[in-house]
Amino acid sequence: MARNVSDGEMGIVTALVRSSFLVDAVYAEASRAYGITPQQGQLLCVLMAQPFGMGELGGMLRLAKSSLTGLVDRTSKLGLVRREPDPVDRRAVRIALTDEGLAVADRFYTDTCRRIEALADGLKASDRAKLAELLGRVVTENQVPVVFADAE
Amino acid sequence: MARNVSDGEMGIVTALVRSSFLVDAVYAEASRAYGITPQQGQLLCVLMAQPFGMGELGGMLRLAKSSLTGLVDRTSKLGLVRREPDPVDRRAVRIALTDEGLAVADRFYTDTCRRIEALADGLKASDRAKLAELLGRVVTENQVPVVFADAE
DNA sequence: CATTCTACATTCGCACTACGAACTAACCGA
DNA sequence: TCGGTTAGTTCGTAGTGCGAATGTAGAATG
Structure with a gap:
């Protein structure tokens, strides 16, 4: 059986x-408020730091x-990101925020925080x-990709 | 800009x-190992405590x-849960684990833990x-549904 | 008792998510 | 130059999640 909610002691796994x-x-909830999906919101947050290639993004977001x-x-159809040709590799693209994407990302990020x-x-x-x-140490020790970061 | 991963200080939001x-x-990853989806795994974990009606489940899992x-x-098509008629309300059903569902739930739960x-x-x-x-207090104070609980 | 109102659940159509397999184009090393 | 690798896309499939509309059954009101 499961412990009751009112039970003060909760294991670390459950927590x-x-x-x-x-x-x-x-x-x-936050993403819905901005007319985007959580995945799109996460993409915007990652791209706030800098543009990334598809391969890098896949690694960070753990997506095929x-x-x-x-x-x-x-997300591109919404006008929030843009595919730019990679300057040195003609196969590759770089995904960058558009002006509007940056604006939405800023507001979404702030609101989510x-x-x-x-x-x-x-x-x-x-x-x-x-x-x-403590939680930061867990994150760091498990090498979580930087899908979200503190503002400067 | 975003802080570097190696930066020891991480805000509580980012963490x-x-x-x-x-x-x-x-x-x-765990659910994949058992041939189910994360949502199905979560459903099994909730039902480990007891059967629930669709309304209750929707509230706990925050699903329409x-x-x-x-x-x-x-999940029923996989043979893991079963719809049982509610004994007192002929409109309602109760979702319960099958024997196989209980077995999978036990193993999935243990493995996930x-x-x-x-x-x-x-x-x-x-x-x-x-x-x-500390995390338990955050959970309790925000009235998170019991989607996962400590084993007895 | 009949009527109405509400609650429980399903169905339907839609958009999005996620994957693997197959594919094209481009890079790179021998 | 040839063969292997890498970057991304396309396609088909299964699952997710929602709102609107529906049917049925309980509850409340007259």
Whole structure:
């Protein structure tokens, strides 16, 4: 049987899985507010740092090449990203944000950050810092791709 | 611009988003190993506690009714869950694990726990406990549905 | 009791997600 | 130049998730 929600003690596995569920819901809600899908939102966030080739993007987002083509197609059709020819490799393309894409990405990113941050509102500052440190170490040690980063 | 991965300081937002990405990847990998989708795996985990009606399931998994019908259909076609008539309400059904579904759920759950737990292998026991406590508070305070629970 | 209102679930059509296999074009090394 | 590799796309398939519309059954009201 499962423990009750009111049970104060929650294992680390459950805490991770359920917090992930929470983050996913926030992502879905935030992206919907901007007329994009969570995947498109994630693509925009990755591209905020710099343009990437399809291969690099596939590695970061953990998507097969064929999956990525469609995602870029659809996001491109919205006018948010653009395929640019790679200057040195004529086979390759570089996916970059359009002006509008950058604008949407900025707003989506800011909004998402605000919503995610609100999840930890109940924790006092020192606890939030501790949580960020511990969770950050988990992320770093598992080499999670930089699908999201702190603003400068 | 974005901070570098090697940058030790990671904000709580980034840590949450990227750890969620990590958990999602583990869930996808684990479910694939059992020939099911992550959504089907999640359904099995929820039903491990007890059978639920479609309405309850929709609330817990945050899915529209129409989305759930298909998920249950497909999982049922695999022989893992079953629709049972509700004893008191002839409109309603109760979704329950079949014997095979219970067996798969047990193994999937155990395997997933092992994989998720491994994510925090780099932390020492006291840090893991602290992380579980803080993240557990975030989960509890945001009333995340019990889509996953600790084993008894 | 009949009528109405609401709740439970399904069906349908749509767009998106994700994959592997097969393919084209271009790079690169021998 | 030839053969192998790499970058991306195309195509077919299965699954996801939603809203609108539907049918049936319980609940509430007269």
